[in-house]
Amino acid sequence: MNDSTLRIVWIYPDLLSTYGDRGNMLILAHRAAARGIPVETYEVRSDMQMPTTADIYLIGGGEDGPQALASQRLIADGGLHRAVNQGASVLAICAGYQLFGHSFFAKGTKCAGLSLLDITSDRGETRAVGELRGDIDPRLGLPPLTGFENHGGRTHLGQHAAPLARVTGGIGNDGQTEGAWYGKIIGTYSHGPALARNPDLADLLLRWSTGADRLAPLDDAWAERLRGERLAAGLPA
Amino acid sequence: MPLRAIVATTASKTAAALSRAAGRGDGSVIGGWIGLKIDPDLLAHLASGRAVALVSGTNGKTTTTRLTAAAVGVLGRVATNGYGANMPTGHTSALAKEGHTPFAVLEVDEHYLAQVIDSTRPKVVALLNLSRDQLDRAKEVAMMAQLWRTALAGHPDIRVVANADDPLVVWAAGASPQTTWFSAGQRWQDDSAVCPESGHPIERANGDWWCVGCPLRRPTPQWVVEEDGVIDPRGDWHLVKLQLPGKVNLGNAATALAVAGEFGVRPIEALPRLSRVTSIAGRYAQVDRDGRNIRLLLAKNPASWLEAFDMADQAPTLLSINARDPDGLDTSWLWDVDFSPLRGRPVLITGDRAFDLAVRLQVNQVPFQHVHTFNEALAQVPPGRLEVIANYTAFQDIRAVLDRVN
Secondary structure, three states, rough: OOOOOEEEEEOOOOOOOOOOOOOHHHHHHHHHHHHOEEEEEEEEOOOOOOOOOOEEEOOOOOOOOHHHHHHHHHHHHHHHHHHOOOOOOEEEHHHHHHHHOOOEEEOEEEEOOOOOOEEEEEEEEOOOOOEEEEEEEEHHHHOOEEEEEEEEEEEEEEEOOOOEEEEOOOOOOOOOEEEEEEEEEEEEEOOOOOHHHHHHHHHHHHHHOOOOOOOOOOOHHHHHHHHHHHHHHOOOO | OOOOHHHHHHHHHHHHHHHHOOOOOOOOOHHHHHHHOOOHHHHHHOOHHHHEEEEEEEEOOHHHHHHHHHOOOOOOOEEEEOOOOOOHHHHHHHHHHHHHOEEEEEEEEEHHHOOOHHHHHOOEEEEOOOEEEEOOOOOHHHHHHHHHHHHHHOOOOOOOOOEEEOHHHHHOOOOOOOOOEEEEEOOOOOHEEEOOOOOEEEEEEEOOOOOOOOEEEEOOOOOOEEOEEOOOOOOOEEEEOOOHHHHHHHHHHHHHHHHHHHHOOOHHHHHHOOOOOEEEEOEEOEEHHHHOEEEEOOOHHHHHHHHHHHOOOOEEEEEOOOOHHHHOOOOHHHHHHOHHHHOOOEEEEOOOOOOHHHHHHHOOOOEEEEEEOOHHHHHHOOOOOEEEEEEEEHHHHHHHHHHHOO
């Protein structure tokens, strides 16, 4: 390992890994390598100490029990807090997104989160399942978000978190906004391999963690076709 | 059988025949639905007096059920739901249609296992495996293991035949005092990284596995796949000749032999029957068209994709992906499958969600070509074998193009 190597950590895949969460790690590694950036990936299990010096941290979705356990262990470990304070980037998905906030509900109980995002989450009356689409905060300079959501939670943003996107299809946080961002932390209800449909979001994480203003373009023709198809599918009928 | 059950059986068979005659289906569901409306206990009435085996799990149910029915057939007539209609309506139809048989071998959707155990009072229950399958509507994998465990704990008289290589299955079967273990391997391990009993990590090495925090560990199997054969509980090795491809089906055959063994069938009696089983509801079917020998493989979740790669020859391969209701609407699972075994083969992709697959293959560094139709794929490959791997509705679409019902 040397200092120019991009280090990506997947947090607790033994607890938080539903369909396709691995994809975000694969996509980031692929897009870094395609730019000639040396990259190493680490799957950090919940019985291991959390490294504090990686560049990008990924956390995925999961069920209530593992979500509560993951939050407890991350609070007790403290390594993720140190990494974020040192400027690491984060992509947090679904259950992982919720536990970055102050609190969330698991199995009917209010659980303490990491308070790394100024958000709180509770349960919605209905489960949100289907295509999700939104216009991303213009300050991030990204094209519209497209994803597939599958969650029962609703998330409320405090004044120190900005919505990642304004919902134009689906539910997201509450039917109005979707996800949150603060500093270099991105949270979203786009579940699983969110970066597959949003390669510019992947590149934002890579730019944040390498300090590069821009990255060499890649051939994203297939990703663009996929985006076109899914954004059209996410439109209200 | 009570009069109500007799009336219900007749109505059920009539409806199934009408459904077939009208060309509305194969009658494997509608007949049972009507019968159960007339007599809610019809399945129990139809099952009584038969020695029943149930086969459940995420993958391999249909094939294992077919092989088991063939093996148990050594002893006499067997009623079975051979078309994958694996819920109580399908079981009711299958038993009503066959009339009285001494034996029944039924494929059971994993969600319905507890209910069907209560109805049919089986002699044997076979548990194949548990892994993620259509998360956007199915129950969590560990929850399914809990449901099985509870169901079996309430029926200590049932002989359980279970896969020693799958920790969730071993735990689910653990409450049962009479278990025969088989080893059929476990390719997909991501859903059993954590012990269902204690929550500690599960370690694996050289085919063995154990929980680091509690006594749960791999039991010693009595039936084991070795080379191209199966070792029985006496330690005798039997060559298994199948017309179905891949190591996966060797494992399914071992399971079938283990279940049939519980009925007293010896491997040497069953093996000739297993070797005569060819395609199963169109799966593994080979079709010759325009000089191409097309083989159809169904893959519906991450575990079964890995199995399909194992079965497929080094030949041009068409992958087709849909995400309609029966498939699950979410394609995220594509990222749980490692497609790298396909590197070096000409790969074509098609289906409603071909673009999702295209992005996945690009990151997986598997070169591919996109085609819009099955016939376009045929035109793109040279004469010889074409392997087709598709998920559920994509598979049905291609079968329709090939005009093959079975």
